[in-house]
Amino acid sequence: MMSGLGRFAADLPAVSRYVTLGEGGTPLLALDRLAARFGLAGLSAKVESANPTGSYKDRVAAMSLSLALDRGNPGWIATSSGNAGLAFAAYGVRAGLPGFLCVVAGAPPGKLIPLVPYGIGLAAVTDVGDGGSGRSGAGLMELVRDAARRHELFLGITANRYNPDGMRGIETIGYELAEQLPDTTQVYVPTGGGGLLASLARGLAHRGVPAAVVACQPAGCAPIVRFLDGELARPVIERCDTRVSALQLPEPPDGDLAVAAVIGSGGWGTSVSDEETLAAQRLLAATEGLFVEPASATGLAAVIRDVAAGRLGGTDHPVLVLTGAGWKDLDRFAAAAERIPEVGLGGVAERVDRWAGEVRS
Template sequence: MSVWRWTEHFDAVVSPAHRVSLGEGGTPCVRSRSIGPSLGMEKVYFKVESSNPTGSYKDRFAAVAVGRMLETGCDTCVATSSGNTGAALAAYCAIAGLRCRLAVVETAPAGKLRQMLAYGAEVTRVRGFGLDPAVTQAVFSRLVEMGRMPRQVLQISAYTHSPEGMQGVESVGMELTEVGPWDAVFCPAGAGGLTLAVARGLERMGATRTAVHCVQPEGNATIVTPLRDGERRAQTVTCTTRISGLQVPTVMDGDAVIQACRKSGGNGFAVSDIQVMEMQRRLAREEGIFAEPAGAVALAGLQQALARGEIDPAARVVCLVTGSGFKDLDSIEVMTADAPCPLVELAEWEG
């Protein structure tokens, strides 16, 4: 099982000899046993992207992006990441024998940094990157210059920078059609590439009646605020959210996301970090799904849609769980801070 089973639907050309894979894709789509019914919905499902090889949906991107690098004779991947893209690219560059140079956001969790380093990537954290719009834009500009050097390619998981690699992410939407139909899909968003890819993947497969909803943290509402307000263009913001992976204060794919969501009948939802952390806890405690905070954002968006009366409780809905809890162990420490774990003598243990 890999994203390459969808290659006939990709515009990116990668010959069989250059198709790298770690078995990405084909992730479970499981029905909610507790949270959905507690919200008054019996048909809520989770697409568990955290089960991908490096722990996030970004493996779909990396497989096609690195495959295209091999196809075109490039030997160095230059990229930026808040963590998951970097880990995925580092892993796929490792199996392809390519050099991987990563500039990561200042607040990248230690777990993600260690994962990138373990795969052999060259990693540099940049102060202010992912928080300050000016610094973030300057980093992107520098990376664009680096990507123009001979045999180097810039890989950023956004259509504005890496449209070929993003076709791998469209396989999320394609897979959803195999277990559909769906009334709605809720997607977490930083720069919005995943939301756009899901919309395009669904459309490629003819699933045009599924509303694609974009969900962002309140502290990085570059897309969802203008989407909800009827605007056509995304907005640059000063990022204040602590949700790793969604700290992208620049526009990136935002304008196209707004258009795609509106076309599908979807809307935008801004959720608080507190709401996200609560849904992360509930996913673990009630559904057995170990997610990083970003992986709980879509579910928080569904909860808000219900509270607003903007989703039919009878609807068949899927929420994307995008990354594993192992990616952000600091958030797990917060979640379990009050959980007892005593060390006792054998004689004292009440087994």
């Protein structure tokens, strides 16, 4: 069977060939322990961290660079807090096209360091990300769009507002879910700019999957959730206050699309604290063996909150979209790693015996 986005060519923008690193076809894993713990009929995870560069953004990059080649663009330009940048860097090299990336200066080092080997143009931009205003984030995107026009570059911003054809690659998550679990009741989607949610919802709808789509946002940057809850006149806030990288968009470029997708699916929005998100990240790793970045864990944190609020119950089988890999954001675990006890050869047996006793007790 054909791998990559090409398997769904009939439902995607036409290109002469696909630039691929083997993206897509990610597993859907049953999270039986967590389902039992929270009294759900089932709980599953769409493991997008299994994509070649560790996130769902590979689907966007694959579609975008395929389009760039087809359209004769001499290169590409994009913005990123980490995941999109790595995806475009890798797929740009695969396509043989140079690229320039504006990254969030405060992004985790684990998202910035891997960009270096690809040899792309880079600028770390301040005034965006945690503490940044909506105006500064939107202003950066407009500057990048202007640069794309000046130099005839493919505009790789991962938002439907700026790159609608490239974002079609995300629809393939919905196509795959339709094959893997067509009777899922809800799909929990970490939501920053709104593009992932809106595009995934299109894919589900195109395949006739009636699942409710749930927008999951950090409480410190939840314009879409707050709009859905009737708190805001528009899904826009002045600035964000969250440590959860990738979800720090106070003025989401696809906010209106995301709102329409949630409402159209019969879904809702749930916001969670950073502390709930980090606890969910640890719980997912320690209970089911899945280590994801904090943004991915907002989905599980939202499920936990919705179970407690009575929104989910024993007949529900939600799916978590695990957007990115945990190795991209390791700084918060550095202090714990430094506390790993050092022992000489003579102390190994005693250390193991002590651990075994603790496990049995």
